[in-house]
Amino acid sequence: DQQVKQNSPSLSVQEGRISILNCDYTNSMFDYFLWYKKYPAEGPTFLISISSIKDKNEDGRFTVFLNKSAKHLSLHIVPSQPGDSAVYFCAASSGNTGKLIFGQGTTLQVKP
Amino acid sequence: GAGVSQTPSNKVTEKGKYVELRCDPISGHTALYWYRQSLGQGPEFLIYFQGTGAADDSGLPNDRFFAVRPEGSVSTLKIQRTERGDSAVYLCASSLQGSSYNEQFFGPGTRLTVL
Numbered sequence: 581d582q583q584v585k586q587n588s589p590s591l592s593v594q595e596g597r598i599s600i601l602n603c604d605y606t607n608s609m610f611d612y613f614l615w616y617k618k619y620p621a622e623g624p625t626f627l628i629s630i631s632s633i634k635d636k637n638e639d640g641r642f643t644v645f646l647n648k649s650a651k652h653l654s655l656h657i658v659p660s661q662p663g664d665s666a667v668y669f670c671a672a673s674s675g676n677t678g679k680l681i682f683g684q685g686t687t688l689q690v691k692p
Numbered sequence: 693g694a695g696v697s698q699t700p701s702n703k704v705t706e707k708g709k710y711v712e713l714r715c716d717p718i719s720g721h722t723a724l725y726w727y728r729q730s731l732g733q734g735p736e737f738l739i740y741f742q743g744t745g746a747a748d749d750s751g752l753p754n755d756r757f758f759a760v761r762p763e764g765s766v767s768t769l770k771i772q773r774t775e776r777g778d779s780a781v782y783l784c785a786s787s788l789q790g791s792s793y794n795e796q797f798f799g800p801g802t803r804l805t806v807l
Contacts, residue, residue, distance in 0.1 A: 584734075612792045623696070623783055623798030624735065669734050673792035678723055679748055680796065682734030 583607045584672050586683035593690050599657040601686050603670030606651065610672040614680065615644060615655045618667045627668075628655070660690045694718070696799035698784050704805045705774055713769040713802045717786030724767050725796060726759055727783040735783055741767060742790040774806045 585604045593599045601615075611632040616624035630637040630644045630653070637644050643656045657664055670683040697716045705711050717724050723742055727735035737751040741761045749759075756774075761767040771778055781801040787794040 586734075589732075616798075621800060623785070623800050625798070626795045629793075671734075676792050677748060678725065678740055678787065678790040678792055678794070678796075679737050679751075680725075680727075680735075680792070681737065682727075684732065684734050 581606070582684075583610075584670055584681050584683040586668075586670055586686050588686050589684070590687045590689070593660045593688065595662055595690055595692050596659045599655075599660045599664065599688055599690065601655040601657075601668050601670075601688065603653045603655075603683055604651060605653075605672050607672070607674065607681075608651070609674040610681075611675070612673045613644070613646060613653050614671045614673075615642075616669045616671060616682075618669065618685070624669055657688075660688075662690050662692050664688060665690050696784055696786055696797050698782075698799040698802050700802060701800065702803045702805075704807065706807050707774060707776060709774050709806075711771050711774055711804065713771075713782050713804070715767045715769070715784030715786075715799060717765065717767070717784070718797055719765075721786035721788055721797075722764070723787045723790035723794070724761060725785040725787075726767070726769050727785065729781045729783055729801070731780075738769070740790060747790055771804075774804075776806050779804055779806045 614629040615627040618624040667685045671680040726738040739749040744764045756772045785796040785798045
């Protein structure tokens with residue numbers, strides 16, 4: 581069973597516009613959510629996170645929104661840059677265990 | 693500073709063989725994680741060490757998979773009697789402590805191909 585789902589395998593956006601990546605989860609015990617970014621032949625790198633007690637967290641061009649009632653989170657990147665082109669993974673954890681459950685990933689392409 | 697390193701970067705083996713994959717975490721990180729990433733999927737949790745002990749091995753798919761971290765630093769993931777379905781990228785990550793709130797730093801992975 582896929583507890584964390586990213587239903588869009590790919591997204592293409594023009595440079596300077598907003599990129600919105602979506603993620604849904606099924607386990608109501610998840611209390612911490614993260615986004616990771618991955619370039620080819622490299623390991624994922626941490627981007628931004630949000631605790632379940634918040635509904636928004638912002639870091640520069642990146643903002644994560646959490647809607648607990650809908651079990652949905654999204655990552656907004658604005659303005660998008662060509663260097664943002666990568667695979668983005670949503671991840672979740674519960675009980676501060678360190679164990680992360682990842683979604684399938686969304687490949688973002690930002691066109692110049 | 694050095695990040696997480698994994699060796700080998702690529703491993704090709706034949707069905708039924710035994711393989712060992714090595715992970716060198718960031719110095720001082722007490723927590724170490726192994727994940728497996730199949731084509732088109734996200735990383736899948738396998739096992740997590742806090743120090744020398746396995747704090748959670750619930751993700752190991754079966755008893756052919758085993759991991760050790762004898763001195764609380766380097767870890768080795770061991771796969772016996774490999775099967776074609778074991779082909780994947782095996783990722784290692786480390787963090788200061790075994791907490792979801794501590795950033796996990798990932799290595800580049802070992803690509804395992806079982807023929």
